[in-house]
Each structure stands twice: as structure tokens, then as C-alpha cells.
Amino acid sequence: KAGVTQTPRYLIKTRGQQVTLSCSPISGHRSVSWYQQTPGQGLQFLFEYFSETQRNKGNFPGRFSGRQFSNSRSEMNVSTLELGDSALYLCASSKQGADTGELFFGEGSRLTVL
Amino acid sequence: EDQVTQSPEALRLQEGESSSLNCSYTVSGLRGLFWYRQDPGKGPEFLFTLYSAGEEKEKERLKATLTKKESFLHITAPKPEDSATYLCAVRGNDMRFGAGTRLTVKP
Numbered sequence: 001k002a003g004v005t006q007t008p009r010y011l012i013k014t015r016g017q018q019v020t021l022s023c024s025p026i027s028g029h030r031s032v033s034w035y036q037q038t039p040g041q042g043l044q045f046l047f048e049y050f051s052e053t054q055r056n057k058g059n060f061p062g063r064f065s066g067r068q069f070s071n072s073r074s075e076m077n078v079s080t081l082e083l084g085d086s087a088l089y090l091c092a093s094s095k096q097g098a099d100t101g102e103l104f105f106g107e108g109s110r111l112t113v114l
Numbered sequence: 115e116d117q118v119t120q121s122p123e124a125l126r127l128q129e130g131e132s133s134s135l136n137c138s139y140t141v142s143g144l145r146g147l148f149w150y151r152q153d154p155g156k157g158p159e160f161l162f163t164l165y166s167a168g169e170e171k172e173k174e175r176l177k178a179t180l181t182k183k184e185s186f187l188h189i190t191a192p193k194p195e196d197s198a199t200y201l202c203a204v205r206g207n208d209m210r211f212g213a214g215t216r217l218t219v220k221p
Contacts, residue, residue: 042212042213043203056209058209092158099205100146101205
């Protein structure tokens, strides 16, 4: 059974640019949630999508957005990048929703903003 | 505001030396407490979900317990392959993660 796939694995951007990250969940999982992980702040919840609808949103500015497609694949976008956006962005899929805690994480997309 | 605090930050054990990791929390309306294991360069791996005080879950050398204010992850006779960062998370109004405990088990 294929796991959660995130692309790209590594990317470097400059301040002011925008970035789109992609996540393909485990087959049959309708929930995709996104997290930001940094050494200083740890793992922080960004948002969750379930069957193409945003179900929950964390405390991040509007520059962070996402969407989910009918095949459950999800993308997140960060516009007007800031240095502080440098982080590991993790996507997790779940069959019944992130509330159950039974999340299957991808290996992440490591973003460096210069 | 919901908070999750894990202790210790780092723990070094000899193989076979049992110990416990702590996760204390304050949350308005606990809807679940979760434990994950994270290896370097990888995403977290789900271990347990606990919902109510007194609940316990076990998996191989790991046992998670829950009280009204904290959870413990007990590691019995650890092996070097148990070395990882262990994360605790709580679901209240949203999902909050602790900073993790970095466990090293030496042979």
C-alpha cells in the first residue's frame, strides 16, 4: 500500500515569491491535513481538508492557503514568502479525519526562503 | 489557551533500562491525546490515541497512559531501534503538539 507522497522534497525560494506544495494521500483516505515544523515552534497545524472542503484551520496568516481535489490530492500555497516561512511542511492523510489522531504523514517538503 | 508540555527534552538510556516520557496538557474539552514517533528526516508515525482518563494502550515495548492532566509513555526494556523523537499532541479546539522528547538508547 503506497504511503503519503509529498512533492517536491526540497526547494529554495527567495523572499516575496510564492510556492505550491503537493500531497497525494493514501488511497481511500479523504482527509488531508497540513503542518509546519520548525526547530523553534515545533509542529503546528495549518489546515485540514475533507472531501474537498476545508474543515479546520490553524492560526496562520492568509498567505497560507490550500485546496483539495476530487481525487483527494491536496495542494498548499504560500504567497509572498518571508524568511520565517523556512520550515518542513508535512502533509498527513487520514481515513476518518484528523480528529481521530490516526494520521499517516508524508516525509515532508523542506522549504528554504533566502 | 491550550498547551502541551513534554519532558524531558532529551533522554539517554542504556539498552534494557526502562523509563517514562511525560506529556502534560491544559486543554478546554479534551477530544483526544495522541502519541507519535518521529525519526530524523521522516514524518511522524502514529502510535496511540487516548480519549479518557484511566485509558491505557500498549504496543510492543511501549505503553501509553492518560490522566486528567498528563499522559505517560512508558518504554520497557528499550532497544537501540527505539531511538527517536516522541511527540505528544492533544485535540481540543484545535490540534496542539508538544515539542517532543528526543530518546537515545545506547547498546
